[in-house]
Amino acid sequence: MLLSILDVIAPVFLIIGAxxxxxxxxxxxxxxxxxxxxxxxxxxxxxxxxxxxxxxxxKAAYDWxxxxxxxxAAAASFGLASLLVKSVFKRPxxxxxxIGFGALFSNSVLIGLPISERAWGADNMGPAFAIISLHAPxxxxxxxxxxxxxxxxxxxxxQTIRVVLRAMFRNSLMIGIxxxxxxxxxxxxxxxxISASVDILSQAAxxxxxxxxxxxxxxxxxxxxxxxxxxxxxxxxxxxxxxxYLLCMAMGVAxxxxxxxxxxxxxxxxxxxYVFASMYQRGQSIAAGAVVLGTSASIVxxxxxxxxxxxxx
Numbered sequence: 596m597l598l599s600i601l602d603v604i605a606p607v608f609l610i611i612g613a614x615x616x617x618x619x620x621x622x623x624x625x626x627x628x629x630x631x632x633x634x635x636x637x638x639x640x641x642x643x644x645x646x647x648x649x650x651x652x653x654k655a656a657y658d659w660x661x662x663x664x665x666x667x668a669a670a671a672s673f674g675l676a677s678l679l680v681k682s683v684f685k686r687p688x689x690x691x692x693x694i695g696f697g698a699l700f701s702n703s704v705l706i707g708l709p710i711s712e713r714a715w716g717a718d719n720m721g722p723a724f725a726i727i728s729l730h731a732p733x734x735x736x737x738x739x740x741x742x743x744x745x746x747x748x749x750x751x752x753x754q755t756i757r758v759v760l761r762a763m764f765r766n767s768l769m770i771g772i773x774x775x776x777x778x779x780x781x782x783x784x785x786x787x788x789i790s791a792s793v794d795i796l797s798q799a800a801x802x803x804x805x806x807x808x809x810x811x812x813x814x815x816x817x818x819x820x821x822x823x824x825x826x827x828x829x830x831x832x833x834x835x836x837x838x839x840y841l842l843c844m845a846m847g848v849a850x851x852x853x854x855x856x857x858x859x860x861x862x863x864x865x866x867x868x869y870v871f872a873s874m875y876q877r878g879q880s881i882a883a884g885a886v887v888l889g890t891s892a893s894i895v896x897x898x899x900x901x902x903x904x905x906x907x908x
Contacts, residue, residue, distance in 0.1 A: 599899045603713045605708065607805060608894050612632045614809025619774035628810030631803055638801035640704060641771025647724045648775030649785075656721035660846040660903065663743060665726055665856045666733055668791035668838035673737065676830040686824055686878070689747035692738065693878040694823055696871045697885040698830035702733045703727050704768065705804040706890075707862045710854060714901060722855040728772050731867075738871055815883035824884040827864065831889050832896040836861035840903075854904040861900040862891030 617623045668888065677695030680686050686694065701707065704727055711723045743754075764770075785793070817824060839860040843853040864885045872882035 600720050600898050600905075602636055603710060603901060604894065604898055607611065607709050607713065609651060610805040611706075611809040611812075611890070615812055616809070617806075618813045619788040620731070623810060623873075624812070625814065628807055632807040632811060635705075635800060635804040635807055637767045638795045639803060641767045642796040643771075643800040643852045643893050644704075644724070644727065644768055645706075645771040645775040645778075646793055646797045647720070648728060648772050650777040651721055651724055651775075652780060653779065656725040658725075658852055659723065659846060661722055661843060661848045661852045662725065662729070662855075663855050664842035664848060665823040665839050665860060666729070668835050668842055668860060669701075669734070670737060670815050671838055672830045673741075675834070677741070679826055680823055684820075684826075687821070687876065689742055690877040692745055693875055694881050694885075695874040696734075696738045697827040697868035697882055697889070698835065699738060700730075700868045700871070701831060701860060701862040702864075702865035702890070703837065703859050705732050705801070705808055705865070706893075707859045709801045709805060710897060711858050714858060715851075715855060719851065719855065722852050723859055726856060726859050728776075731766055731769055732868075735871075739817035742875060747870055761869055808866070808890075812887055815887045816868070816880075817884045817887055820881050820884070823878075823881045824888050827885040828889045828892060831885070832861060832893055836900055850907065857904060858897070861893070861897055864894040868905060 614628065619630055673695050676698035677691045680694045681688060681691035703723075708720075708723060708727075714721060777783075836851045840853065840857045843856060848856070864882075866886060867884055869879065869882040872879045883904060
C-alpha cells in the first residue's frame with residue numbers, strides 16, 4: 596500500500612520540486628516562471644476545465660450530499676481558523692479573515708486534479724470537477740462578504756456585491772468552466788480543429804502548472820508568525836478533509852464519491868489565499884507562509900489521507 600501511495604504522490608511533488616530547484620539554481624529566472632504560470636492559469640487550465648465541464652455527466656457528477664459535505668466542511672474550517680486567529684492571536688477582524696482564508700481555499704485545481712487523477716483514474720474525476728466548478732465562486736463569495744462585514748473600513752452591501760461579481764467574471768478559470776457548461780447544456784459539438792486545439796492545451800495544463808508552482812514557491816517565505824501559519828495549515832490539511840469525510844459518511848455518500856471529495860479537501864492552501872490577502876493588504880506574509888508550509892507538509896498528509904481512504908474502501 597505504501598508503494599502505491601508513493602506512486603500517486605511522488606511524481607506530482609517531484610515536478611513541483613523540479614520547478615523550485617530550477618529557480619533556486621538560477622536555471623530559470625523568476626519572470627520566466629511567472630510567464631509559465633500566466634500561460635497555465637490564463638490559457639491551459641481554463642481549456643482543461645472547459646473540456647471537462649463540456650463533457651461532464653452533470654446528473655452523475657453533482658451529488659448534492661457530497662457538495663454539501665465538502666462546502667460545509669470548508670466553511671467550518673474557514674470560520675474556526677479565523678476565529679482562533681482573532682481570539683487567540685489577537686489579530687484584528689479583517690486580518691483574521693485574510694489569514695483564515697487559507698483554511699478555506701485549497702489548491703483544488705493545480706495540485707488537487709493531478710493527484711486525484713493519479714489516485715482514482717481519469718474516468719472517475721466527475722465529482723472533482725463538480726467541486727471545482729463551484730470552488731472559486733463559493734470561496735470568494737464567503738471570504739469577501741465576511742471581510743467586508745468585519746473590517747472597520749468595509750464597503751457597502753452593493754459595493755461588496757460588485758466586488759464579488761468582478762472577482763468571478765474576471766477569473767479565467769471560471770470563464771473556462773462557464774463556457775464548458777454552456778456547451779454541455781446546449782448539446783453543442785465543437786468543430787474538429789477547435790476541439791483538437793483545446794485538447795492540446797489541456798494536456799499541457801497540469802505539468803506546466805505543477806512546474807510553475809515550484810518556481811513560484813521560491814518567492815514566498817515562512818513568516819515569523821509561525822503559530823498563525825501552523826494554525827491555518829492544520830485546518831487546511833487535517834480539519835477540512837476530516838470534516839468532509841465525517842459529513843459524507845453521515846449523509847450516506849458513496850465511497851467512490853467520498854474519496855474524491857476528501858482528497859480535494861486535503862490539498863494545501865492555494866496561491867489564491869495569498870492573492871486574497873494581498874487584495875485587502877492584510878496578513879500577506881502569513882498567507883504566503885501558509886502556502887509554503889502547507890504545500891511542503893501536504894507531501895505527508897496527502898499520503899495519510901490516501902491511506903485512510905484506501906483502508907476505509
